Amino acid sequence: MKRILPKAWIKDRKREYYYKKAKAEQYRSRATYKLSQAIEIYNFIKRGDVVVDLGAAPGGWIQATRKVVGKTGYVLGVDLKPIEPFPWEYVRTIVADMTDPETLGQILTFLPRNPDAVISDASPNISGVWEVDHARQIDLAGKALQLALKLLRPGGNFFAKVFEGDLLNDFIMTVKSRFEAVEVIKPKASRAKSSEMYVLAMKMKPGNIIDEKTKSVGKSPELDLVDDVE
Ligand SMILES: C[S@@+](CC[C@H](N)C(=O)[O-])C[C@H]1O[C@@H](n2cnc3c(N)ncnc32)[C@H](O)[C@@H]1O
Secondary structure (H helix, E strand, O other), X not given: OOOOOOXXXXXXXXXXXXXXXXXXXXXXXXXXXXXXXXHHHHOOOOOOOEEEEXXXXXXXXXXXXXXXXXXXOEEEEEEOOOOOOOOOOOEEEXXXXXXXXXXXXXXXXXXXXXXXXXXXXXXXXXXXXXXXXXXXXXXXXXXXXXXXXXXXXXXXXXXXXXXOOOOHHHHHHHHHHHEEEEEEEOOOOOXXXXXEEEEEEEEEOOOOEEOOOOOOEEOOOOOOOOOOOX
């Protein structure tokens, strides 16, 4: 007799598989695999890169990123919560709110140069009300985008968590206007039934960036930075 498995059970199995794997491989989160699977396929972070990781606690993405960039690279993790320190000199973390306008300045003081990639797995506290959670998630992704547009070197990459829903399309359109190539992807490690997805944007077009050394804003004549994408 064919057994029909309850959906919640299948969902939990996947969750448990990556939970156990992360534990065995000493990663701080299951989410680590979502990022490493995406990097493996799309190659948007490379050896020697400088990377800003927004919403980085407890630090699984930082671990995956630092493996790729190696000691010639640099990773800065940013979160509302403190992240237990890592032993590598080229990995730093700060406690900061990515929605606070002062955070941009704080990030800049910790960077050796404009980053090659800005990644964001930041999520709000889930309320359980789908529309509310979707709107909050897109809002956070928008804040990550604003930071990325100001920080990235021209040609840099952006990768951010979003939730499926009505506001996603507009967000993607905004991202598309700033990057050469944009894809919405769902890594294997992300549960198929969850509305979580990731927007991957490759090669930022020239625009507003802040020169890390001079702290001045370089502005290309053909592109103006939209401050709000909501
Ligand atoms: C899913 S967790 C990130 C997991 C992480 N990628 C990892 O692999 O360990 C989402 C994080 O977003 C952070 N977050 C939410 N809102 C934030 C904000 N406004 N500024 C900074 N971090 C934020 C939360 O504190 C939480 O730690």
